[in-house]
Amino acid sequence: xxxxxxxxxxxxxxxxxxxxxxxxxxxxxxxxxxxxxxxxxxxxxxxxxxxxxxxxxxxxxxxxxxxxxxxxxxxxxxxxxxxxxxxxxxxxxxxxxxxxxxxxxxxxxxxxxxxxxxxxxxxxxxxxxxxxxxxxxxxxxxxxxxxxxxxxxxxxxxxxxxxxxxxxxxxxxxxxxxxxxxxxxxxxxxxxxxxxxxxxxxxxxxxxx
Numbered sequence: 001x002x003x004x005x006x007x008x009x010x011x012x013x014x015x016x017x018x019x020x021x022x023x024x025x026x027x028x029x030x031x032x033x034x035x036x037x038x039x040x041x042x043x044x045x046x047x048x049x050x051x052x053x054x055x056x057x058x059x060x061x062x063x064x065x066x067x068x069x070x071x072x073x074x075x076x077x078x079x080x081x082x083x084x085x086x087x088x089x090x091x092x093x094x095x096x097x098x099x100x101x102x103x104x105x106x107x108x109x110x111x112x113x114x115x116x117x118x119x120x121x122x123x124x125x126x127x128x129x130x131x132x133x134x135x136x137x138x139x140x141x142x143x144x145x146x147x148x149x150x151x152x153x154x155x156x157x158x159x160x161x162x163x164x165x166x167x168x169x170x171x172x173x174x175x176x177x178x179x180x181x182x183x184x185x186x187x188x189x190x191x192x193x194x195x196x197x198x199x200x201x202x203x204x205x206x207x208x209x
Contacts, residue, residue: 006045010053010190011035011078015139017045017188033076046186052150052193077199079103081192083143084129085204086121092162095171097125099132100204102143108132115167120175122149123158125204127178130187143194145202153191156182 007024009015012034014027019042028034035053039045048056079102086097095116099108109128126149129142144150152158158175162168194202201207 005038005040006042007036007038008045008048008056009034009036010049010192011141015141015188015190017042017049049188049190050186051154052191054193077102077143077194078141078192081141081143082108082129082133083194083202083204084122084125085145085202085206086118086125087206088116088118088121092117092168095121096206097121097128098204098206099125099129102203105203113171116171117160117162119146119148119152120158120160120162120171122146123152124174124178126150126153126191127181130189130191131181131185133189134185134187139188141190141192143192143202145194145196145205147193150191150193153182 004019005021007018007021009018009024009027012028012031016027018024018027024036024038028036035057037048037053037056039048081102082099083102084097084099086095088095092115094112094114095118096110096112098110100106101108109132111124111128122144123146126142126144133140133142157179160175162171164172196202
């Protein structure tokens with residue numbers, strides 16, 4: 001009897017973790033740029049799903065051990081997805097972040113602070129987005145153009161050097177709340193890197209460059 005496998009689908013008609021090849025195929029067949037891979041245990045699959053697909057899959061499909069299950073590279077972002085971005089006037093300085101739907105360009109949320117950093121804003125934007133998608137029970141990806149923030153999400157820790165004082169106390173309280181959310185919640189939505197070079201600025205960009 002063949003060993004049971006779990007399939008992680010980062011990009012497809014429906015992202016998630018399934019325990020049959022038939023269901024994996026149903027969710028990915030015909031989807032240009034699908035990203036999926038099999039794992040031996042559910043625990044491995046759950047950890048992988050919370051990690052960028054590029055950590056497991058070679059996008060060129062050139063025979064690397066990573067490239068066990070791969071479709072053609074995606075040339076367009078997933079339309080039904082959420083993008084997040086931050087802007088900061090100075091570093092540190094007045095900071096804000098927002099979440100914008102990729103296809104409709106509708107702003108889903110926005111927050112601003114008198115003092116912060118761009119990386120903190122990117123981190124908070126992703127966590128806010130994950131919490132919002134969970135609240136709405138939406139299983140769609142989140143795009144960010146910040147690899148630093150993606151790393152902080154993976155660590156479940158905002159690794160900032162910003163000083164905590166009377167001016168930043170409210171911001172740090174929100175950071176602690178975000179870190180607590182990451183530790184206390186699981187999520188199925190993949191956090192993906194926005195390809196600025198291929199797709200232009202992320203929809204949530206504030207346009208201040």
